[in-house]
Amino acid sequence: MSVDTTVETSSVFGVHVPQPRQHGAAGGVMRRLNFGTGLIGGVALATIAGWGTAILTPSSASNATFAPMEPTYVYLAVLLGWVIGFMLGIGAFVGPLRWVVGSDITHADAEYMGGKDLGKKRYWKYTTDHKVVGIQYLIVTMLLLGFAGLLAMLIRTELGMTWTELFSPSFYNSMIGTHGIAMILAMIVAVTGPLGNFIVPMMIGARDMAYPRLNALSLWLFVAAVPMLISSMFMGGIQDGWSVYQPLASQAPVGMLGYQLTIIVFAISTAIASVNLMTTILTMRAKGMTWSRTPIFVYGIFAASLMGLYAFPFFQYAQILGLSDRVFGTSFFNPLNGGSVWLYENLFWLLGHPEVYVIIIPSAAIALELMPVFLRKPLFSFNFAVAGIVGVVALSGFVWAHHMYMTGWAPAANYPFMLSTEMISIPVGFLVLVAIGTLWRGTTWTRLPLMAVYAVIFNKMIGGVTGIYLSDVPADQYFHGSMFVVAHFHFMLMGAGLFGGMAGIAFFFPKMTGRILDERIGSIGLWTSFIGFQVTFISMFVAGLQGQPRRVLDFDSQFNISNWISTIGAYVIGIGMLIFLAAIITSWRSGDVASSNPWGSKSLEWQTATPVPLENFPVLPVVTERPYNYGVPDPYEAELDAIDADLAEKVGNK
Numbered sequence: 001m002s003v004d005t006t007v008e009t010s011s012v013f014g015v016h017v018p019q020p021r022q023h024g025a026a027g028g029v030m031r032r033l034n035f036g037t038g039l040i041g042g043v044a045l046a047t048i049a050g051w052g053t054a055i056l057t058p059s060s061a062s063n064a065t066f067a068p069m070e071p072t073y074v075y076l077a078v079l080l081g082w083v084i085g086f087m088l089g090i091g092a093f094v095g096p097l098r099w100v101v102g103s104d105i106t107h108a109d110a111e112y113m114g115g116k117d118l119g120k121k122r123y124w125k126y127t128t129d130h131k132v133v134g135i136q137y138l139i140v141t142m143l144l145l146g147f148a149g150l151l152a153m154l155i156r157t158e159l160g161m162t163w164t165e166l167f168s169p170s171f172y173n174s175m176i177g178t179h180g181i182a183m184i185l186a187m188i189v190a191v192t193g194p195l196g197n198f199i200v201p202m203m204i205g206a207r208d209m210a211y212p213r214l215n216a217l218s219l220w221l222f223v224a225a226v227p228m229l230i231s232s233m234f235m236g237g238i239q240d241g242w243s244v245y246q247p248l249a250s251q252a253p254v255g256m257l258g259y260q261l262t263i264i265v266f267a268i269s270t271a272i273a274s275v276n277l278m279t280t281i282l283t284m285r286a287k288g289m290t291w292s293r294t295p296i297f298v299y300g301i302f303a304a305s306l307m308g309l310y311a312f313p314f315f316q317y318a319q320i321l322g323l324s325d326r327v328f329g330t331s332f333f334n335p336l337n338g339g340s341v342w343l344y345e346n347l348f349w350l351l352g353h354p355e356v357y358v359i360i361i362p363s364a365a366i367a368l369e370l371m372p373v374f375l376r377k378p379l380f381s382f383n384f385a386v387a388g389i390v391g392v393v394a395l396s397g398f399v400w401a402h403h404m405y406m407t408g409w410a411p412a413a414n415y416p417f418m419l420s421t422e423m424i425s426i427p428v429g430f431l432v433l434v435a436i437g438t439l440w441r442g443t444t445w446t447r448l449p450l451m452a453v454y455a456v457i458f459n460k461m462i463g464g465v466t467g468i469y470l471s472d473v474p475a476d477q478y479f480h481g482s483m484f485v486v487a488h489f490h491f492m493l494m495g496a497g498l499f500g501g502m503a504g505i506a507f508f509f510p511k512m513t514g515r516i517l518d519e520r521i522g523s524i525g526l527w528t529s530f531i532g533f534q535v536t537f538i539s540m541f542v543a544g545l546q547g548q549p550r551r552v553l554d555f556d557s558q559f560n561i562s563n564w565i566s567t568i569g570a571y572v573i574g575i576g577m578l579i580f581l582a583a584i585i586t587s588w589r590s591g592d593v594a595s596s597n598p599w600g601s602k603s604l605e606w607q608t609a610t611p612v613p614l615e616n617f618p619v620l621p622v623v624t625e626r627p628y629n630y631g632v633p634d635p636y637e638a639e640l641d642a643i644d645a646d647l648a649e650k651v652g653n654k
Contacts, residue, residue, distance in 0.1 A: 028094070028098075028109065029091070029094055030091050030094055030109075030112065030113060030125070030126065031112075033089065033090060033091035033094070033125070033126065034090070034091075034121070034124045034125045035090065035124045035125070036124070037089040037090065037091075038086045038087070038089035038090035038220075039086070039089070040089055041085040041086055041088050041089025041090075042081075042082045042083070042085040042086030042089060042224070042227075043082070043085070044085055045081040045082065045084055045085025045088070046078045046079070046081035046082040046085060047078075047081070048081060049077040049078060049080060049081030050074050050075075050077050050078040050081065052077070053073050053074045053076075053077035053078075054074050057073045071254045072257065072326065072327060073327070075235060075254050075257050075258075076257055076261075076327060079228050079257060079258065079261045080261070082224070082227065082228065083221075083224045083225075083228070083261075083265060086220075086223075087220060087221070087224060090125075090126050090220050091125070091126040092126055092216070092217055092220055094126075095213050110128070110212075111614070113126070113127060113128045113213070113216075114132075114208075114212070114614055115127045115128075115129045115132050115614075116614055123136060123139075126216050126220060127216060128208075128212035128213055128215065128216050129208070129212070130197050130198065130201050130208055130209045130212065130215060131197075131512075131612055133197045133198075133215050133216055133219050134193070134194050134195065134196075134197035134199070134512070135194070135198065135512065137189060137194045137197055137219055137222075138193070138194035138198075138505075138512075140193075140219075140222065140223055140226070141186055141189055141190050141193055141194060142581070143226075144182055144185065144186040144226055145183070145186045145187075145190070145498075147182055147230070148178075148182035148183040148186055149183075149574060149577065151175050151178055151179035151182070152183075152570065153570060153571070153574055154166075154167070154175055155172070155175055155176060155179060156536075156566065156567040156570040156571075157567065158172060158553065159555075159563045159566070159567060160563055160564055160566070160567025160568075162554075162555075162557070162560050162563065162564075165553065165554070167553075169553050170236075170237065170239065171237065172553050173237065173238075173239045173240070173241075173551070174232075174233055174236070174237025174238055174239060174255070175233075175237075176238075176241060176242075176551055177237065177238030177239065177240065177241050177242050177244065177259070178229065178230075178232065178233055178237065178238050179242075180241060180242025180243075181229065181238065181242040181259065181262070181263075183493070183494075184242060184355065184493070185225075185229075185262075185266055187494070187497045187498065188355060188358055188359060189222065190359070190497060190498065190501040191301075191304075191359075191362035191363055191366065191497070191500060191501050191504055192273070192277070192301055192304050192305070192308075192358075192362055193219075193222075193273075194501075194504075194505070194512075195297075195301075195362075195366070195501075195504050195505075195508060196273075196277055196304075196305075196362070197209070197215065198508070198511075198512055199297070199508055199511070199605055200277065200280065200297075200298060201280060201284070201616065202511075202604060202605035202608060202612065202617075203295055203297065203298055203603055203604055203605045204280070204284060204285045204286060204289060204294070204295075204298060204604070205284075205285065205286025205287075205289060205604050205617065205620060205621045205623065206280060206284040206285070206286070206616070207615045207616045207617060207620070208615075208616070209276055209277075209280050210276055210279040210280040210283060210284060211275075211276045211279065214272050214275075214276050215273070215276050217269075218270070218272040218273035218276065219269075221265055221266070221268055221269035221272070222266060222269045224265060225261075225262045225265040225266045225269065226262075228258045228261050228262045228265070229258060229259065229262040230258075231255075231258050232255035232256070232257070232258025232259050232262075233255065234255070235254050235255035235257075235258060236252065236253020236254055236255035236256075237253065237255045238252070238255065238256065238259050239252045239253065239256075240252065241551055243348055243352065244256065244259060244322075245341070245345065245348075246322055246325070246333035246334075246339075246341050246344040247325075247334050247335065247339070247341060249322055249326075249333075250322060250325045250326045250333065250334065256326070257323070257326070257327075259319075260319040260320075260322055260323045260326075261323070263315060263316060263319045264316055264319055264320060264323075267312045267313065267315060267316035268316075270308050270309075270312050271308075271309060271312065271313070273308075274305035274306070274308045274309040275305075275309065277301055277302070277305045278302060278305045278306065278309070281294075281298055281301070281302050286604065286620060286621050286622065286623050287620070287621075287622045287623065288622050288623035288624055289623040292382070292626065293623050293625065293626050293627070295369060295603050295627050296365050296368045296369055296382065296385050296386070296389075297362075297365045297368075297369040299365060299385075299386055299389050300361050300362045300364065300366070300369075300389060301362055301365070303357075303361050303365075303389045303390075303392065303393050304357075304358045304359075304361050304362045306393060307355075307357055307358050307393060307396055308355075308358050310354075310397065311350060311351045311354035311355060311358070311396075311397070312351055312355075314347045314348075314350035314351050315347065315348060315350075315351035315352075317347055318344055318347035318348050321333065321344075321347075322344070325339070332344075342404075342407065342409065345403075345404055345407065346400070346401070346404075349400035349401065349403045349404065350397070350400050352403065353396070353400045353402075354396040354397060354400070356489070356493065357393075357396045359492075359493055359496075359497040360492060360493075360496055360497060361389060361392060361393075362500070363456060363496050363497045363499075363500025363501065363503075363504075364456070364460070364500070365389070366453075366456075366500050366501075366503055366504040366507075367435060367453045367457065367500060367503065368385055368431070368435060368438070369603075370449050370450060370503060370504075370507050371435065371438045371442075371450070371453060372438065372628040373599050373600070373601050373630070374445045374446070374447060374449065374450040374453075374599075375438060375439065375442030375443060375444055375445070375450075375630075376442065376443045376445065376630045376631055377438065377441075377442050377443065377631050378626075378628045378629060378630060378631065379434065379438055379628040380433075380434050380436075380437030380438040380440070381433075381434055381437060382626070382628065384430050384433065384434050385430070385431060385434045387427065387430055388427040388428065388429075388430030388434065389427070389431070390427070391424075391426065391427025391430065392424060392427045392428060394427075395420060395423060395424040395427065396424065398417075398420040399417065399420050399421040399424055399471075400417075401413065401414075402414075402417045402418060402421045402470070402471050402476070405473055405476050405477065405480065406476075406477065406480045406481075414473045415473065418471055418472060418473050421471035422468060422471050422472075425464060425467075425468060432457070432460070432461065432464075435457055443631075447519065448506045448517065448522045448523050448526065449503050449504075449506040449507035450503075451523060451526060451527075452499055452500070452502045452503030452506060452526055453503050455495075455499040455502075455503075455526065455530050456495075456496050456499045456500045456503060459491050459495025459499060459533070460491075460492070460495070460496040462491050462495070463488060463489075463491030463492035463495055463496060464492075466484070466487070466488040466491065466541070467488055467492065470484075470485060470488060479544060481549055482543075482544040482547065482548060482549055482550060483540045483541075483543040483544040483549070483550055483562075484540070484541055484543075484544025484545060485544065485550060486537075486544070486550050487537040487538070487540035487541045487544060488541075490540075491537060494533070495533060495537070499526075499529075499530070502526060502529075502580065505584070506522060507599070508605075509584075509587065510594030510595075510598050510599075510610065511605060511606065511610060511612065513587070513588050513591075513594075514593065514594055514610050514611045515587050515588060515590075515591035515592060515593060515594055516587065516591050516592045516593075516594050516598060517583060517584065517587045517591065518583045518587045518591060521579060521580075521582060521583035521586070521587075522580060522583040522584075522587075524576075524579050525576050525578075525579030525580030525581075525582070525583055526576070526580060527576070528572060528573075528575055528576030528579060529572075529573050529576030529577055529580065530576070531572060531576075532569045532570065532571070532572025532574075532575070532576055533569070533573055534569070535565060535566070535568065535572060536566050536569030536570050536572075536573060537566075537569075539562045539563075539565040539566035539569060540566055542562050543559050543562035543563065543566070546558060546559060546562065548562070548563075594610055595610065596608070596609055596610045601627075602625075602627045602628070602629065602630065603627040604621055604623070607621065
């Protein structure tokens with residue numbers, strides 16, 4: 001019996017690489033797997049797991065001791081079955097399984113998984129092309145933002161109708177908690193997910209991410225986590241806010257499991273994405289792209305990835321321990337059995353505050369990336385901008401405990417954390433000064449992306465100034481747990497983060513879709529949202545100054561006017577966001593066709609064709625200057641001009 005060991009060769013970027021013999025069509029089983037099969041697999045395995053667990057778990061009729069735990073076990077089994085089944089159905093494990101059986105993926109398979117010749121179908125598949133993954137992240141993020149925004153509208157409707165109760169207290173609390181965590185998760189990936197994946201490899205002159213299959217894995221884990229969070233609302237919901245403090249979380253309805261598993265899966269997704277982005281940036285920059293020639297947006301994405309990599313495990317560990325307390329009867333957070341609620345608070349806020357900078361830094365980096373393009377001048381002090389980002393990363397891990405001033409712990413610990421929290425305003429101030437310096441005497445080209453940058457700067461300054469008050473111990477003792485806090489973090493997370501994402505989408509839209517975002521409709525949506533935002537949250541500042549507590553269903557009549565105005569503003573935000581979404585959809589379908597570089601940008605992503613080819617660059621670029629030398633004379637051109645002038649003078653003399 002003879003074995004065919006013949007190998008074929010495939011040209012990979014001009015290099016002939018030996019390939020295993022291809023059996024059948026490229027892609028293999030991946031041809032039959034997509035988002036639909038993922039849903040079928042997830043629902044099927046969730047059903048089987050839940051049914052099997054219900055049979056194996058003793059019921060109240062047979063054993064009263066185990067009766068309270070039966071829904072917990074069943075719901076846990078359903079959630080785990082959903083995640084595993086969905087990832088199997090989408091094709092996340094095809095590559096590892098083929099490697100195990102000795103039939104590794106060929107170059108033709110890799111091209112198929114990259115979406116070559118698949119057209120629009122590639123957006124519904126487990127696709128490894130970083131550009132497709134970026135678009136997929138954008139769509140999922142917008143859907144999650146829409147869900148969180150809908151809950152926000154319901155919350156504000158309840159608070160605006162002070163003469164009646166639209167929702168029960170338990171459901172209202174559930175909406176509060178679900179809105180909070182859904183918005184946080186969406187904002188964490190709002191910039192890093194879509195733009196970090198689509199733009200960063202091209203911006204550094206790479207052909208793809210360092211680990212393309214891991215890149216797809218991080219996306220689909222995020223997708224799998226979203227239904228678990230939504231399902232929690234139908235299982236009793238999240239009753240004690242997005243922070244889900246212990247031991248209340250262990251006593252909450254069974255829906256708390258949806259929250260805990262969502263965080264665990266999302267943290268895995270975030271870790272994979274962070275490692276992938278950081279490795280790509282560190283090892284795949286184009287020849288000549290030193291750190292001094294690396295765009296500031298790349299610094300922002302790297303910083304956010306690094307902070308997410310060290311901060312998210314704390315949050316993940318907290319939920320794993322909380323899950324253990326609930327399911328297995330441990331006592332990590334149960335003070336009656338020797339546990340510590342302070343342990344949970346420390347673990348939670350070790351993520352809870354760095355995640356603010358995970359959201360803010362990419363948004364600030366976008367603003368600084370766009371300003372030189374539309375002001376046609378170099379970035380004011382590139383080194384200052386880098387120092388600001390590095391300073392935020394360095395200090396972000398030392399500020400968490402200012403959220404714990406009112407917990408009753410040792411008062412002497414308050415003031416070191418007050419100092420560290422106020423110190424982080426210094427590197428953040430560096431970024432603001434760089435923005436102001438770049439604005440100074442610039443040749444302004446007023447377009448939609450630049451207007452969104454103005455909104456980011458304005459909101460960031462208000463959020464930053466009010467944050468200084470909350471870091472001060474005496475002021476925090478008054479504002480703690482009030483609507484003032486709600487207004488502050490909305491100015492930071494939504495005011496700076498979301499508007500920064502809108503700036504990035506408007507700027508990179510031509511490269512992502514091949515079309516120009518409608519300036520008229522987009523501008524109406526932007527400024528409508530901005531005005532509504534100011535009305536909504538400045539009113540919350542007023543309510544907080546008056547003493548209104550957060551997370552309340554009913555309140556004293558003295559807060560009525562503030563809440564009415566805030567509710568009106570919230571509806572204006574919703575209208576503005578829908579208008580901006582309409583601009584995205586209509587422009588994507590029928591907008592003006594964009595050239596390869598409609599903004600005249602000097603960075604690498606605009607130096608390749610639109611639509612972007614699968615390999616990004618037919619020939620890898622070589623970088624010879626910084627990307628922000630707008631208005632700076634080219635030394636070679638200056639030398640040639642001098643030669644021409646000298647020749648002209650000689651000719652004139654003759």
